[in-house]
Amino acid sequence: MVTTKGSFAVEDMKNVQINIGAVVKEEEEWDQPMGPYPKPNVATLRDWDFKLANRYKIFYAPADDTCTLCTYGPCDLTGNKKGACGLDMAGYCGKIVLIACLMGCCAHAAHGRHLYHWCLDRFGDMKFDMGDEILVDSPLYQTIMGTKPKTLKEFGDGLSYVEEQVVQLMAATHTGQEGYYGDFESKALHAGMLDLLGMEICDMLQIVAYDMPRGAADAPLIEIGMGTLDQNKGVLIAYGHNLAAGAEAMIYAEANNLWDKVDIGGVCCTAHDLNRIGLAAGNPSIPKNIGMKPKVAGAMGWWRKMVRSGVMDCVMVDEQCVFCDVLEDTQKRKIPLIATTDKIMLGLPDRTNDPVDQIVDDLVNFKMPGVAVLDPKKAGEVGIRTAIAVKPKRSEAKAQNLITDTQFKEYLEKCTGCNQCVFVCPPHTNIGDLIQEAVKGNLEPFSALYETCVGCARCEEVCPQGIPIMDLYEYANRDYIKGQKFKMRSGRGPARDTEIRAVGAPIVLGTIPGVIALVGCSNYPKGTKEAYDMAKEFADRGYIVVTSGCMAMDMSLYTNEEGKTIWEQFGGAFDGRNVCNVGSCVANANIADAAIKVATIFAHRNHRANFDDIADYILSKVGACGVAWGPYSQKAASIATGCNRLGIPVVVSPHSVMYRRSFMGRMDKPEDWMVIDARDGKMQQIEPAPEAMLYIAETKEEAMLEMAKLCLRPSDNSMGRSIKLNHYCDISIKYCGKLPDDWHIFVRDAKDLPITYKDKMMKELEEKHGWKIDWKNKKITEGPLRPADVSFDPTNIPRKIRAKK
Amino acid sequence: MAGEVKKGIDTTKNAIPFEMAQIPGPEMAKTYMPKVIGAIIKKAKRPLLVVGAELFDDPVMFDKIIEIGKTGIPIAATAHSVKGFVDRGYLDNVYQIGLHPLTAHLRFDDWIGLDGKGNYDAVIFMGIFYKFANAMFSTLKHFNRNIKRVSIDRYYHVNADMTFGNMAFIPDDYHAAVDEVIEALKK
Ligand code: SF4
Ligand code: SF4
Ligand code: SF4
Numbered sequence: 001m002v003t004t005k006g007s008f009a010v011e012d013m014k015n016v017q018i019n020i021g022a023v024v025k026e027e028e029e030w031d032q033p034m035g036p037y038p039k040p041n042v043a044t045l046r047d048w049d050f051k052l053a054n055r056y057k058i059f060y061a062p063a064d065d066t067c068t069l070c071t072y073g074p075c076d077l078t079g080n081k082k083g084a085c086g087l088d089m090a091g092y093c094g095k096i097v098l099i100a101c102l103m104g105c106c107a108h109a110a111h112g113r114h115l116y117h118w119c120l121d122r123f124g125d126m127k128f129d130m131g132d133e134i135l136v137d138s139p140l141y142q143t144i145m146g147t148k149p150k151t152l153k154e155f156g157d158g159l160s161y162v163e164e165q166v167v168q169l170m171a172a173t174h175t176g177q178e179g180y181y182g183d184f185e186s187k188a189l190h191a192g193m194l195d196l197l198g199m200e201i202c203d204m205l206q207i208v209a210y211d212m213p214r215g216a217a218d219a220p221l222i223e224i225g226m227g228t229l230d231q232n233k234g235v236l237i238a239y240g241h242n243l244a245a246g247a248e249a250m251i252y253a254e255a256n257n258l259w260d261k262v263d264i265g266g267v268c269c270t271a272h273d274l275n276r277i278g279l280a281a282g283n284p285s286i287p288k289n290i291g292m293k294p295k296v297a298g299a300m301g302w303w304r305k306m307v308r309s310g311v312m313d314c315v316m317v318d319e320q321c322v323f324c325d326v327l328e329d330t331q332k333r334k335i336p337l338i339a340t341t342d343k344i345m346l347g348l349p350d351r352t353n354d355p356v357d358q359i360v361d362d363l364v365n366f367k368m369p370g371v372a373v374l375d376p377k378k379a380g381e382v383g384i385r386t387a388i389a390v391k392p393k394r395s396e397a398k399a400q401n402l403i404t405d406t407q408f409k410e411y412l413e414k415c416t417g418c419n420q421c422v423f424v425c426p427p428h429t430n431i432g433d434l435i436q437e438a439v440k441g442n443l444e445p446f447s448a449l450y451e452t453c454v455g456c457a458r459c460e461e462v463c464p465q466g467i468p469i470m471d472l473y474e475y476a477n478r479d480y481i482k483g484q485k486f487k488m489r490s491g492r493g494p495a496r497d498t499e500i501r502a503v504g505a506p507i508v509l510g511t512i513p514g515v516i517a518l519v520g521c522s523n524y525p526k527g528t529k530e531a532y533d534m535a536k537e538f539a540d541r542g543y544i545v546v547t548s549g550c551m552a553m554d555m556s557l558y559t560n561e562e563g564k565t566i567w568e569q570f571g572g573a574f575d576g577r578n579v580c581n582v583g584s585c586v587a588n589a590n591i592a593d594a595a596i597k598v599a600t601i602f603a604h605r606n607h608r609a610n611f612d613d614i615a616d617y618i619l620s621k622v623g624a625c626g627v628a629w630g631p632y633s634q635k636a637a638s639i640a641t642g643c644n645r646l647g648i649p650v651v652v653s654p655h656s657v658m659y660r661r662s663f664m665g666r667m668d669k670p671e672d673w674m675v676i677d678a679r680d681g682k683m684q685q686i687e688p689a690p691e692a693m694l695y696i697a698e699t700k701e702e703a704m705l706e707m708a709k710l711c712l713r714p715s716d717n718s719m720g721r722s723i724k725l726n727h728y729c730d731i732s733i734k735y736c737g738k739l740p741d742d743w744h745i746f747v748r749d750a751k752d753l754p755i756t757y758k759d760k761m762m763k764e765l766e767e768k769h770g771w772k773i774d775w776k777n778k779k780i781t782e783g784p785l786r787p788a789d790v791s792f793d794p795t796n797i798p799r800k801i802r803a804k805k
Numbered sequence: 806m807a808g809e810v811k812k813g814i815d816t817t818k819n820a821i822p823f824e825m826a827q828i829p830g831p832e833m834a835k836t837y838m839p840k841v842i843g844a845i846i847k848k849a850k851r852p853l854l855v856v857g858a859e860l861f862d863d864p865v866m867f868d869k870i871i872e873i874g875k876t877g878i879p880i881a882a883t884a885h886s887v888k889g890f891v892d893r894g895y896l897d898n899v900y901q902i903g904l905h906p907l908t909a910h911l912r913f914d915d916w917i918g919l920d921g922k923g924n925y926d927a928v929i930f931m932g933i934f935y936k937f938a939n940a941m942f943s944t945l946k947h948f949n950r951n952i953k954r955v956s957i958d959r960y961y962h963v964n965a966d967m968t969f970g971n972m973a974f975i976p977d978d979y980h981a982a983v984d985e986v987i988e989a990l991k992k
Contacts, residue, residue, distance in 0.1 A: 063940070065943075066830045423823060695906075737887065
C-alpha cells in the first residue's frame, strides 16, 4: 500500500473500506471476535515456538558431517564446527529440517492449488457446506486465517497466504540468511503449521466438490488388496495423491457403462480419495456412491510388489509419493503409463492437446511406453480406454514377466551368499538365508518376510549377480497375492461437532485415555502388521484411534481369529474403542481439526486467529498422540512438525532418525516444567507431561509404551490419571515384563493410582522413592511433585490469566 | 571354531558401515581388538552399557550382558529389551529407558544420570537397530564430545570412536569377541 505521511491513495482507500466491510459483516455472523494473530507471519508465533523449544529441547542427529550447500563447501561441521559461512552443525541441521518441512508443505499446498483451479473449472464455485453436524467446518483455516470461507473460491485466500509464507521461509534458507538453529526450527514449525492449513484446504475442497462423507462413522466397507483386482477385466491403477484424473476415469466408466470391462485400483492416497467420492448426497455432477466401485490396490510400500505381480494393465500417476522409476517398471512389463499432473512428467511427451483416439492407439499398440495428459478429464478417458483395449494385447508380456519355476531355481543358484543385499536392506532381511532355504525347497521364509519387505528394491540395485530379488518374493507369494482380499472402511472425513461434544470432557479429564492418530507411510521397521497391532492394542483399551493414509490401508490387511478386519472389529466413530479412518494424507488435517474442536466446541475457547492459545490448550489438556510408524516422506516431517506446533506430540519409527530433528523434554529439570495457573497467575510445577514432542522409538513395543505415556496431561483428573497410568503400566508389564521406572513421577495423589497396582505401588513409593504414606487412610502424605487439583487450569501463555489485578 | 584361536578374534577387519551408504564425513570410527576395547571400558570412570531390542534375535547375548553388568557396569535397557533381563531375573543395575530420551539426556554435561550421580564418560552400544544406534552416536559425536562412543555390536559403527569391524555374518566370531571383552573387563 502506498502511503505518504498517513494519506492513502484513493484506490487503496477503497480496498481498506471493502476489507473493513467484510470484517464487520463477518463479525456479525461469527460470535468470536478477531483473535490476536490472523495470518501469522514468519515471526508472529516465534514466542510460542520458543516456549515449546525451551521445554522440548531441539535434538539433532546429523545424517552427514559435511555441508555442501554452496561453493565454499564441503565444510566439515563435525563436533558442531562452523563452516565458511559461519553456520554450525546445529544451524545446518535446522536448515535441512526447514527445507524438508517446506518440501512437505509445498507438496500439499501445490496439490491444493491444483485442486482449487480444477474444482472451480470442473464444477464451478460451490457453497462450502459441511452439513448440519459440522458447523465448526474449517477449524485450522479459522484458527490461522481468522476468517471462514463460505464458498470453495474463498479458500483461495488461504492458498495465497500459504504460498506467500512459503516463499519467505524458503528465502531464509539461502546461505547468509538465518543462522540460528532455534530460529530455523521456529520457521520449520511455521512451515508445519502452513502444511496443516494446506492439507485442510485440499480436503475441504475435495469433500465438497466430490461429495465425500462429512463425518460418517458408518462410512462403507470397501475392498482392499491385490487379490481384489478382477483379472478378467482391464485393470487401471491410479497411483499417487491427487484424485482428479482417477475421479474422471471413474466418471467415464460410469457414464459409459464400462465397469464390467474395467477395474480401477488406487495406490497410495489416491486410493482413499477415489473411495470417498459420491458417498454423501450433494453434488449432482457426481454419480451417487461411485466411490464403492474402485478397489484399494494398496499402500505405496506395495507398489513394486504390485507391479511385479502382474495385476495391472495400465497406470495413471498423479503426484507425490510415486516411485521415480515407475516408468521403467511399467515399460518393462508393457503397462502403458499416463502422467496426469505437471509435477511428474517422467520425460514423457505431452499429449494433452491430442485427440483421445490417437493417444489410446499409440499406447495400446506400444508405440510409446507412456504419455503425459495434463487434462484430468482426458487422462481419465485415456486411462479407461487404454486399460480395456491393452489387456488382451499384453497377455504375452504379462506372462513373460512372471518368472517360471525354472527361472526361479536358476536365480537361486546364482546367489553366492555375498550378503551385499543385506547391507542395504532397510529391515535388514537376510536375503541370502531366504535363498538358501528356498534352495532346500522351503519358501516359507520368503512368505513370512514378504510383509516386512518395504519394496525399496535396493537389494536388486546392489546384487552383483543381477538377481531380481523382488521377483523371487513375487514367485514365492503368488497364492498370497491372489488371496490378498480384505475390507477397509472408506475415509469418513472430519469429526462431527456432536462427537466432539460427547468426548470433549472425557478426553480432557482423561477418562477416555487418549486419542491415538496412526498416520503416514509404509516404511515400517518390521512390516505392515505393526500398523494393525498398534491400532488393535489401543482400540481394545478404549482409546479413540484415528488413522489415515497408508497406515490405514496397511492395518486393513490382517484379521483376528474370527477373520474380522480391524474395521469389522471396531466402529468408525470418533469415540473410545473405535477406529476411524479419516481418509488420505491431506485428510490428516481432520485429526488436527478434532483437537482444535475440543478446545473450541467443548471448552469454548475462541479459536479465531488464536493459534497459540489453542495450541496451549491442546498441549495442556488434550491427551492426543500422533504416531507415524512408517513415515518416509518430507510431508510426514512437516505434518509431525505442524502437529507439534499445535501441541500434539508424535512418536516415530527408528528410520525417522533421517529427519535429523526431534524435540525431547528433560525429565531431570523441574524448572522446565513450570506452568501458569490461569486462575490466579501463580507458577505451578507440573509433572513432565507430555514428556516429548517428537519421540523416536526403536520397536513397536517401545512405541506403544510411549504412546500411552504421551497421552498424559497436567489437566487429567484423578480418575483420568489413574486410567492413563493403568494403560501405561499395563503395556509396560505386557511387553517389558515390569512396571516402567518412572510411573511414580505422574502420581499426585493416592487416587491417581490404578486400582490393579495400588497396593504394590504404595509400597514401592514408600520403600523405593521415600514417599510418606498414611497406611490407615491409604493416603500419600508426602512425595508428589504437586497435589491433584481438579480445577487447576494450566497454561503457558500469560494473557490467559483470569485474575483481575 | 574361530573362538578357540589363541591370539583372539580379529575384530579390526571389515570396516564397512553395515548400512553401506552411511558415510558421514572425514571422521570415521576406528576398529579395535576386543582386549583394547575391554581395557578402555574398564578405564572409564562412569561407563554405561546401552542395549537394544536386537538382543532378542540372539538371546545368548543377554547372558553375556548380564556378565558385564555383574562387573559393575550399569545397563540401560532400551526399547523393550528390559524384558530379557526380567525373564532372566537380573535387574540389579538395569534401567529401562528409550535410546532416544537417553541420548537426549547424554548431550548435557549436567545430566544427573540414571542413578542420580551424574553423566557418563563412556557409552557402549550393543544390540540396537543399526540406523538408530548410528544416528544416536552421531548426536553425541557432534554435540557432546566428552563422552567416548564405543560399540561392541556386530556391526562396524561408523559414528563411534571405537568399534568392531562388521561381524554380522560371522556370529561365532562375534560371540567370541564379546567374550574377550568380558574377559578383559574382569581382569
Ligand atoms: S553453506 Fe556454509 S557450511 Fe555449507 S558449504 Fe557453504 S559455507 Fe560451508
Ligand atoms: S526390496 Fe525388500 S528385501 Fe530388497 S532391500 Fe528393500 S526391503 Fe529389503
Ligand atoms: S547380493 Fe545377490 S548374490 Fe549376494 S547374497 Fe544377495 S542375492 Fe545373493
